Amino acid sequence: MSQILALPSVQLAFAALLLGSIGLPIVGVFIVGLDIMPVRFAMMHVALLGIAIGLLVGLDPLLCALVLCALTGGALTPLARSSTGLSGAMGLLMTLAIAAALLVLSISGVNANGAFELLWGSILATRPWDVAALGVLAVLVPSLYFWRRRDLALLLHDRELAQCSGVAVERLTLVLLVVIALAIASAIRLTGALLVDALTLLPALAARRVGRSLPSMIGWSVVFGLLFNVGGFVLALLLDFPPGPTLVLVGGLCTLLLHLKGVKR
Amino acid sequence: MTTLKLSSVSCRHGGLSAVNDVDLELSPGEHLAVTGTNGSGKSTLLRAILGLHRDVTGLIEVYGAAARTRADWRRRCADVAWIPQRQAAGQFPLLVRELLDSGRDGRAARRAADELGVGDLLDRPLSTLSGGQLQRAYLARALGQVAAGARLLLADEPTAALDFAGQEQVAEVLAALPVAVMVVTHDRVVAAACGRVAEMAAGRMREVR
Numbered sequence: 235m236s237q238i239l240a241l242p243s244v245q246l247a248f249a250a251l252l253l254g255s256i257g258l259p260i261v262g263v264f265i266v267g268l269d270i271m272p273v274r275f276a277m278m279h280v281a282l283l284g285i286a287i288g289l290l291v292g293l294d295p296l297l298c299a300l301v302l303c304a305l306t307g308g309a310l311t312p313l314a315r316s317s318t319g320l321s322g323a324m325g326l327l328m329t330l331a332i333a334a335a336l337l338v339l340s341i342s343g344v345n346a347n348g349a350f351e352l353l354w355g356s357i358l359a360t361r362p363w364d365v366a367a368l369g370v371l372a373v374l375v376p377s378l379y380f381w382r383r384r385d386l387a388l389l390l391h392d393r394e395l396a397q398c399s400g401v402a403v404e405r406l407t408l409v410l411l412v413v414i415a416l417a418i419a420s421a422i423r424l425t426g427a428l429l430v431d432a433l434t435l436l437p438a439l440a441a442r443r444v445g446r447s448l449p450s451m452i453g454w455s456v457v458f459g460l461l462f463n464v465g466g467f468v469l470a471l472l473l474d475f476p477p478g479p480t481l482v483l484v485g486g487l488c489t490l491l492l493h494l495k496g497v498k499r
Numbered sequence: 500m501t502t503l504k505l506s507s508v509s510c511r512h513g514g515l516s517a518v519n520d521v522d523l524e525l526s527p528g529e530h531l532a533v534t535g536t537n538g539s540g541k542s543t544l545l546r547a548i549l550g551l552h553r554d555v556t557g558l559i560e561v562y563g564a565a566a567r568t569r570a571d572w573r574r575r576c577a578d579v580a581w582i583p584q585r586q587a588a589g590q591f592p593l594l595v596r597e598l599l600d601s602g603r604d605g606r607a608a609r610r611a612a613d614e615l616g617v618g619d620l621l622d623r624p625l626s627t628l629s630g631g632q633l634q635r636a637y638l639a640r641a642l643g644q645v646a647a648g649a650r651l652l653l654a655d656e657p658t659a660a661l662d663f664a665g666q667e668q669v670a671e672v673l674a675a676l677p678v679a680v681m682v683v684t685h686d687r688v689v690a691a692a693c694g695r696v697a698e699m700a701a702g703r704m705r706e707v708r
Contacts, residue, residue: 399603451592
């Protein structure tokens with residue numbers, strides 16, 4: 235085990251998971267609170283389009299995914315006035331994004347395998363740049379929470395109550411959507427686009443079972459994020475399983491157990 | 500100066516007209532009860548004043564100021580206290596304490612919560628309250644807003660979930676408020692405590708007392 239832990243790729247993966255466990259679960263709390271779960275799924279497709287564009291123009295694919303996701307997140311703000319407004323549009327966005335990604339990959343003549351590997355992710359292929367992006371999120375997201383926690387608590391509880399309490403609802407929603415989009419694009423490398431929920435939503439859903447308020451949900455989500463990610467990764471190393479699916483299953487099963495146990499809020 | 504002035508205000512829900520050409524003036528300290536059948540446009544009119552309903556024509560002024568810019572709406576939020584019809588219990592946890600603090604004068608809101616019998620629920624999530632407790636908590640928040648300087652209280656069926664004693668208590672609290680009050684209600688006790696009564700039917704308002 236100690237030999238495995240001495241490998242640079244494993245150390246980078248650990249660093250990414252630890253940093254990701256701070257920012258990403260809080261983003262999951264935002265997603266759950268805004269009731270915009272379809273958005274993160276659409277963002278995975280948009281990220282794939284960004285990766286395809288990156289491969290076409292020869293820029294860093296993940297950087298392109300980050301920028302495209304951030305722009306898309308900002309553009310979605312007017313639709314976020316109601317969750318129904320978003321869910322319909324997300325179907326359209328997903329379809330358009332994946333079709334455009336396939337088209338870009340086709341006309342660029344690049345090897346599409348590189349792009350679609352990101353559907354599954356490879357945590358052991360984490361680069362220093364990915365760790366840096368997660369590090370920025372680990373500072374940015376908790377800072378946003380501490381800076382605007384009263385407004386966030388109101389907005390996530392009820393949009394109209396927040397608006398009548400003087401919260402700049404549109405602006406805060408814009409910031410949240412951009413942060414959510416950036417977080418999803420940053421997390422794709424770790425577990426893949428299909429399993430990115432493990433890092434964001436699972437800790438948030440588990441935290442919702444035990445948290446009685448926004449501050450306690452935020453705290454619990456980070457604790458669960460650390461437990462799921464580090465626990466899952468260590469288990470994968472011990473059993474020589476693929477890390478991505480293993481840590482997702484650990485997180486998923488723990489969340490399921492919490493729900494079955496019926497912990498009262 | 501008039502607290503609230505509505506000039507030819509109309510609201511639509513998609514293709515349907517919900518409020519039709521309503522004119523109204525409310526002076527400082529004046530209390531108006533708005534009655535009428537379900538779907539007659541009462542709640543929509545209150546929501547339009549708060550900016551929660553967007554499809555609005557006509558002029559809505561609070562203390563002579565219409566709201567056009569973001570700063571105007573921020574001022575409107577400070578000027579107007581609100582008790583919503585369907586208080587959000589929320590899928591997402593919010594403590595009673597946080598609700599009360601959102602009304603800008605948390606201390607006054609907590610005092611009001613004590614008087615209304617929900618002062619011991621500060622650390623309870625709203626989702627765990629009964630309908631009556633939730634309504635009292637929102638009333639306490641509104642009283643905190645008034646203490647913080649709100650000059651108009653809009654209340655949408657504030658006694659709907661209360662027992663008889665609660666209805667009387669809320670009617671007394673509203674009647675004692677020194678600010679202008681516009682209350683949508685089906686409760687005769689609340690309506691009787693107001694100096695003016697208007698009835699809405701098919702989106703039109705008619706003053707009956």
